[in-house]
Amino acid sequence: MDIKILHIDSNHPLLWEQLQQSGFMNHEDFTSSKEEIEAKIQDYQGIVIRSRFKIDKTFLDKATHLQFIARVGAGLESIDCDYAISKNIQLIAAPEGNSNAVAEHTLGMILSLFNNLNQADNEIKSGHWNREKNRGHELDGKTVGIIGYGNMGKSFAKKLRGFDVDVLCYDIIENVGDANARQVGLKEFQQKIDVLSLHIPWTPETDKMINGDFINAFAKPFWILNTSRGKNIVTADLVEAMKYGKIYGAGLDVLEYEKLSFETLFHDNDTPEVFQYLLNAKNVLLTPHIAGWTFESHERLAQVIVDKIKLKYNLL
Secondary structure, three states: OOOEEEEOOOOOHHHHHHHHHOOOEEEEOOOOOHHHHHOOHHHOOEEEEOOOOOEOHHHHHHOOOOOEEEEOOOOOOOEOHHHHHHOOOEEEOOHHHOHHHHHHHHHHHHHHHHOOHHHHHHHHHOOOOOOHHHOOOOOOOOEEEEEOOOHHHHHHHHHHHHOOOEEEEEOOOOOOOEOOEEEOOHHHHHHHOOEEEEOOOOOOOOOOOEOHHHHHOOOOOEEEEEOOOHHHEOHHHHHHHHHOOOEEEEEEOOOOOOOOOOOOOOOOOOOOHHHHHHHHOOOEEEOOOOOOOOHHHHHHHHHHHHHHHHHHOOOO
């Protein structure tokens, strides 16, 4: 077999090792610019990426022998998918690889917000013992709404089975509900939920989806969790809703201001005013895009990618 694969991001070593054992020829280049990679990509049949740069039309036109693009992650927004498919390039992703990690992180966020865990911890470490101020809420009896009921949404709903909660899901695909979540239309969804959790990709349809009009359509104030993509929420509208009490609190693992690589937030010190609000708000919990970034998912993501590449070439 004469299949050469270029790895442009580091991943769990099992990915490289198992591909090599299966007869693929691995090459790595973690430092060259996009233009330098483009200059040699015609020599490769496969490429393994995370999110270092965008695989756009310019790149794909130079990749004249490319047979697949494998992204070690869930989303494919860094790839011009339609153009790649038009060139008969198979797109491989691994949303099932980190769905459990995302679900556990999301559950941890809501429990922390409800019980003021981070705030209370900071206060005690600063010498303050405030019991009444940190009286919490219970998840039992609430209605949890999940937007996007794919691998991530389903995994989160499964984690909620141990709580006495109603779980509703909303998705553009019909009949995805299951024993863990009842699928409803958007109107019913917005009438009933107390907690909103986003598990959607970043697409033209979801970009800025959670804006002022969308938030105000909910019948009750609610908590919001976002472990999907930052640009699905208009941060300024989120902050405004928090100021007037329509949103009780927010757990955000992703932010509108993230760069495409997800590795940096700001390249300069120009912090937007609304982001400064999030930094100072006690009812906001922030994490640096790590919901799916566990030691276990690191290995699982790599294994899913290996298996899918091997399946493509009938090597399983």
